[in-house]
Amino acid sequence: MSKVRPTIATLVLAATAALIAALVVAAGPAGAEQSTAQATEDALPDAPVLNIGHRGASGYAPEHTFASYDLAVKLGADYIEQDLQLTKDGVLVVMHDKTLNRTATAPEGVPARYCRGPVSNRTLEQIKQCDVGSWFNEEYPEYAKPRYVGLKIPTLEQVFKRYGKEVNYYIETKNPDAAPGMERKLLRLMRKYELIRPAARDWQVLIQSFSPESLQKIHRLKPSLPLIQLYFAGSSKTVRTDLGAARAYAVGIGPDQQDVDARLISAAHRRCLAVHPYTVNEKPDMRTLISLGVDGMFTNFPNRLDNVLGTRAADDAMVAARQSAEAYRACRGG
Numbered sequence: 369m370s371k372v373r374p375t376i377a378t379l380v381l382a383a384t385a386a387l388i389a390a391l392v393v394a395a396g397p398a399g400a401e402q403s404t405a406q407a408t409e410d411a412l413p414d415a416p417v418l419n420i421g422h423r424g425a426s427g428y429a430p431e432h433t434f435a436s437y438d439l440a441v442k443l444g445a446d447y448i449e450q451d452l453q454l455t456k457d458g459v460l461v462v463m464h465d466k467t468l469n470r471t472a473t474a475p476e477g478v479p480a481r482y483c484r485g486p487v488s489n490r491t492l493e494q495i496k497q498c499d500v501g502s503w504f505n506e507e508y509p510e511y512a513k514p515r516y517v518g519l520k521i522p523t524l525e526q527v528f529k530r531y532g533k534e535v536n537y538y539i540e541t542k543n544p545d546a547a548p549g550m551e552r553k554l555l556r557l558m559r560k561y562e563l564i565r566p567a568a569r570d571w572q573v574l575i576q577s578f579s580p581e582s583l584q585k586i587h588r589l590k591p592s593l594p595l596i597q598l599y600f601a602g603s604s605k606t607v608r609t610d611l612g613a614a615r616a617y618a619v620g621i622g623p624d625q626q627d628v629d630a631r632l633i634s635a636a637h638r639r640c641l642a643v644h645p646y647t648v649n650e651k652p653d654m655r656t657l658i659s660l661g662v663d664g665m666f667t668n669f670p671n672r673l674d675n676v677l678g679t680r681a682a683d684d685a686m687v688a689a690r691q692s693a694e695a696y697r698a699c700r701g702g
């Protein structure tokens with residue numbers, strides 16, 4: 369992207385005004401003065417709205433392939449997302465589902481069983497023979513491309529090798545209970561590719577999970593790493609109930625977009641937690657969430673969010689990530 373991004377203050381002012389208005393309505397005239405003061409001091413300091421390419425640009429290309437990640441970066445994503453699975457022989461690969469069934473097919477000559485069942489039952493050598501592009505062409509003919517046929521499942525190491533420090537990563541430990549050692553393997557690879565420090569200092573890597581145990585394990589191993597607690601769809605209230613606990617190890621939360629309201633954002637920001645809802649694919653929803661004050665969002669269509677943000681879209685993904693880290697630190701008192 370090559371946009372000049374004016375100050376984010378406009379966005380924050382609009383979001384703050386919307387939040388104040390909502391609080392004033394909720395509190396009634398008697399509570400107006402107190403609500404205004406609270407809303408003003410609740411907000412995280414200035415930071416851009418992060419554009420997170422969900423499984424890459426998975427609306428346009430086969431999820432978790434280099435084609436999808438490359439396109440996400442091209443379409444304005446500030447982060448590319450990876451879901452992690454562990455093979456039978458202990459290699460971290462990027463794939464959303466626990467099983468190969470939905471996205472993998474066996475090319476001619478490859479035993480069908482290599483591309484069926486749980487990833488954890490297959491070796492890297494086996495799953496490397498699967499095609500994870502063809503399903504997309506069949507499912508989404510409007511975006512189908514001959515070059516997607518035969519795309520392979522990348523290992524996390526291949527992802528780090530390909531993009532190095534040129535992109536920001538948003539990595540999820542998936543099914544960590546069934547994949548003992550996943551966290552240590554992730555940290556080992558981050559260390560090998562010198563991503564620990566840029567993650568801690570500049571949020572070049574954000575680590576997310578639905579599993580608090582997995583995040584707490586990482587927090588114990590490396591307390592400086594920025595972690596995002598994900599929540600399955602529930603309600604604003606169920607997420608709010610957990611924020612005090614999440615704050616002890618996480619820098620932010622990833623709620624289902626349906627659960628995001630002004631009260632959740634206010635409660636999260638009061639605890640200095642960034643709010644990155646998933647998975648937001650429609651422009652009106654993007655606009656609503658931005659006006660509520662979210663700090664980023666996952667989308668299968670990074671260009672749509674880029675378009676909605678317009679001149680407020682981050683000019684430089686690295687700077688955007690760093691500004692988010694700085695806003696968090698400022699909120700937590702340095």
Ligand code: G3P
Binds near residue numbers: 464647666
């Ligand atoms: O990680 C945020 C979002 O991706 C969570 O949902 O199922 O797509 O991993 P899922």
Ligand code: CA
Binds near residue numbers: 449450451540
């Ligand atoms: Ca995910």
